[in-house]
Amino acid sequence: DGVLLSEVRRPCRVMLLVNPQSGKGQALALYNGPVQRMLHEAGVPHTLFITERKNHARELVREADLSQWDALVIISGDGLLYEVVNGLLEREDWEQAIHTPLGILPGGSGNALAASIHHYSGGPLVSSEELLVSCGFILCKGLVSRMDLTSVHLGSGQRLFSFLSLAWGFVADVDVESEKYRHVGAARFTVGTLVRLASLRVYRGRLSYLPADDDGDTGAERGAIPTGGGDHTFRNTCSSNNGLNTKRRETPSLYGPADSLLPPADGPVPGDWAVVPEEDFVLMLAMYQSCLAEDLLGAPNAALDQGVIHLMYVKAGISRASLLKLFLAMEKGTHLATGCPHLVYRRVRALRLEPYAAKGLITVDGEAVEYGPVQAQVHRGLARMITG
Ligand code: ADP
Ligand code: MG
Known part of the structure; x- marks a missing residue:
């Protein structure tokens, strides 16, 4: 050519x-x-x-x-x-x-x-x-x-870097549980989602975030x-x-950029952070690129180097039918526009999640990581990617 x-x-x-x-x-x-x-x-x-x-x-x-x-x-x-x-x-x-x-x-x-x-x-x-x-x-x-890369601090103090997503609750469970359906390829997430819907549950914890100021920071x-x-x-x-x-x-964790936006893990979040009033969730999903899977446009407004974490969470109380509708809408990236009262979407620079249960699943880029409290902040344009 x-x-x-x-x-x-x-x-x-x-x-x-x-x-x-x-x-x-x-x-x-x-x-x-x-x-x-x-x-x-x-x-x-x-x-x-x-x-x-x-x-x-x-x-x-x-x-x-x-x-x-x-x-x-x-x-x-x-x-x-x-x-x-x-x-x-x-x-x-x-x-x-x-x-x-x-x-x-x-x-x-x-x-x-x-x-x-x-x-x-x-x-x-x-x-x-x-x-x-x-x-x-x-x-x-x-x-x-x-x-963009997002730096993620785990409860043990370990730090790791993420290019795609940080998930807790429904999506993290599907990420991990669907590994046994890997042989069906990308359809593993559809199968996993349907299986998880049947045993839908609530995840308890505290979620806080630093809002992005959004001063024309667009794709x-x-x-x-x-x-x-x-x-x-x-x-x-x-x-x-x-x-x-x-x-x-x-x-x-000695190497890599300093996380200037994150407070000490054992202290309170700073005054310019928001604390979500609800403590009962179905899922928390933080994404920095647009696709959650080959056929899921989870963060339709994301771009390669915006310096923004697209934070979504679904509050407890959503029906199975409504949650399924959200995932179906995600195939076109229209879930944020469905007016679902249980879904909240925020553009943030940093976040903290403190799950209340001692056991559970958190995934980073689809990989299970140590479960417990996590803090994360985005580092704009840190990596170099070959793109079209
Ligand atoms: P998939 O999209 O099917 O999940 P991944 O690239 O995410 O494929 O790889 C799945 C897992 O396999 C990852 O946790 C990765 O670290 C791990 N892995 C990489 N190489 C090997 C290998 N040779 N044998 C087993 N696991 C591996
Ligand atoms: Mg994988």
């Missing part, structure tokens, strides 16, 4: 990470088929790394000599990119490391970021196969944009990184990583 090749300044080197266990277990077959073909045609040299276990990618990225790579690309679901992002921020040279362009090719059952990036490029929501082709083109084009600001007139594809950005040595160390 002439248009794609015209962007190539020199061969770029891609570290391509594949999780053979993601989704229906087809990620490696996708690589051997359409992905390899696309990368070959676009002239993108790459080295394949097949993960052998959970956190393998995280370790590889934490230890990698990043001067060797122009981009880190995953073929999997959101979980593998979550490992890559956290691996980069566990490095001593995190400030340069997190500027490494990242790419995603949907090969899992939860491909929400891939769906979001496809959505930002202007396309309607599509099936898994079409999504892979769309993301393949986006990758070969190689345009790099800033992407229009989203765009490629200005590079002073130069090329801004990932093919010649590798100079930002100059081979700094990285050492292992004991406490991962």
